[in-house]
Amino acid sequence: MLASQRQERILAAVRSEGAARVADLVERLDVSDMTVRRDIAELARAGLVRRVHGGAVAPDAPGRPTDEPGFEAKRSWAGPEKAAIARAALATIEPGQAIALSAGTTTFLLAELLAGAGIGPLTVVTNGLRIADALYGVVGIEVILTGGVRTPSDALVGPVADATLAGLRVDRTFLGVHGLDAQGLTTPNLAEAATDRALMACAAATTVLADHTKWGVVGLARIAPLEDVDTLLTDDALPADARRHLTETALVTVDTSGATP
Incomplete structure (x- = not known):
């Protein structure tokens, strides 16, 4: 699968579900953890998603800088x-x-x-x-x-x-x-x-x-x-x-x- 195809699928997942976890994307796309993270980084640089701990969310998703997950x-x-x-x-x-x-x-x-x-x-x-x-x-x-x-x-x-x-x-x-x-x-x-x-x-x-x-x-x-x-x-x-x-x-x-x- 080409990088552009993977990124389209990642973007589709974020748009349909509001967020996508790296672990889930690795399984869906059958690629490595680092490949998914590179794709997310490319999408983030284009302003299409926002990178968060463990995955990606829609660029307009609220609360990122102040979101404090529990232990x-x-x-x-x-x-x-x-x-x-x-x-x-x-x-x-x-x-x-x-x-x-x-x-x-x-x-x-x-x-x-x-x-x-x-x-x-x-x-x-x-x-x-x-x-x-x-x-x-x-x-x-x-x-x-x-x-x-x-x-x-x-x-x-x-x-x-x-x-x-x-x-x-x-x-x-x-x-x-x-x-x-x-x-x-x-x-x-x-x-x-x-x-x-x-x-x-x-x-x-x-x-x-x-x-x-x-x-x-x-x-x-x-x-x-x-x-x-x-x-x-x-x-x-x-x-x-x-x-x-x-x-x-x-x-x-x-x-x-x-x-x-």
């Missing part, structure tokens, strides 16, 4: 890639460190791995309720929960969280993000953007954990420019245009060819 919804997206990224992040953590984990589904997977890894002593600062639960009672791990106002994604944000983080210093922050592009990291939630900046400010270095589907997704609030990121841990399906914009960031890609969630 369970996000947890099902790019599961194998997130698991591989979390395993790679675990390998960088050493006993005796103090680290911060932002709220998020990939950072939650990292917390679950930490709970069973026996790395200790370790201090973990987090604004993620799910992360705090995953690490609660684990021998050798001290958890500091920031407090704050709860978001739909189970993050604690706002002045209380920011003030807590301002008084702390950690070796590294592992940050999950809603989206990233050439302009930097973004989230749909204004208060969460401020708290994410506080998580970065309290750390000697920041590692962003973001699977390839996050590239090109833009939220309402900007967190930080790409140059403020020390390391980006992603998967090997990150688009070539993304790599061109990440020349000042330590880019680490993990092989997900045989990954399982």
Whole structure:
């Protein structure tokens, strides 16, 4: 099937259903995940669809920059890639460190791995309720929960969280993000953007954990420019245009060819 034919079918699906998921299009068109994403990118550049996390919607669909999916919804997206990224992040953590984990589904997977890894002593600062639960009672791990106002994604944000983080210093922050592009990291939630900046400010270095589907997704609030990121841990399906914009960031890609969630 020619690219133009695939794109016509993708556009027809978006117009008839209001949205189309990459996973569904892969099955319908019998092509790779990356082929579908390239086709969506072409349609988006032409203004025919709008690219969102996990697929495409009609260009006039409401709510994209401020749409904040819940934790369970996000947890099902790019599961194998997130698991591989979390395993790679675990390998960088050493006993005796103090680290911060932002709220998020990939950072939650990292917390679950930490709970069973026996790395200790370790201090973990987090604004993620799910992360705090995953690490609660684990021998050798001290958890500091920031407090704050709860978001739909189970993050604690706002002045209380920011003030807590301002008084702390950690070796590294592992940050999950809603989206990233050439302009930097973004989230749909204004208060969460401020708290994410506080998580970065309290750390000697920041590692962003973001699977390839996050590239090109833009939220309402900007967190930080790409140059403020020390390391980006992603998967090997990150688009070539993304790599061109990440020349000042330590880019680490993990092989997900045989990954399982």
